[in-house]
Amino acid sequence: MTDFASLFRLLAQHNVEFILVGGAAATAHGSARLTEDLDIVYRRTPENIARLAACLGAHHPYLRGAPPGLPFRFDAETVQRGLNFTLTTDLGALDLFGEIPGGGAFEDLQQDAIEIKLFGVTCRCLGLRRLIEVKRAAGRPRDLEAIAELQALLDENEGQAPTKGES
């Protein structure tokens, strides 16, 4: 199980610059779907990578799904040399993205992020419209239902009545 509260606090209290994306961002916008991991796009500056590596290091990050015992070391150098990491940690599943398909890097998404306050900290979360755009651009069939739900949330936010056949 992922301890979202502790992950948010950990990242925010270490001043890690990130934008919440994926299923957890959908939850922030009101989605009723179950998501099991925290997806974030992190800013790829050396300073931010150092902060990210430092704050996660104590929580035993390891490559999710990889066999145990691999010589994986999560530090600033590893993050700098890589881009996207799907991790398990003591606090749960955490996916770190340097870039996302259809969305790009932190700097590309920043202008469409909103600030959310939760668990005593403030975090950036991708805005609902951009989240829909990104999911649509990714073009994954498994996202179709999630996109439909996000668009229904957009309708609800904008006070649009469901069209014929929608509940």
Added chain:
Amino acid sequence: MPAKDQGSEAGRAVVGVRPDPVIDAYKRDIDRTLLRENLKLTVEERFLKLMELQRFATELRRAGQQARR
């Protein structure tokens, strides 16, 4: 009960979401009553609810595995 905070849109306005008949077909099956209930909650309450749901899913998986043994 945490204070209500839905966040505020910042930055450029993203262009309108273009219609897609496939997405529209999926939208017909979305239970909007669940969404409306969630929209009454704060962002923090939505995550607390998600964590409860995760606990429930974990327990169901455990029970399912036990039943198959």
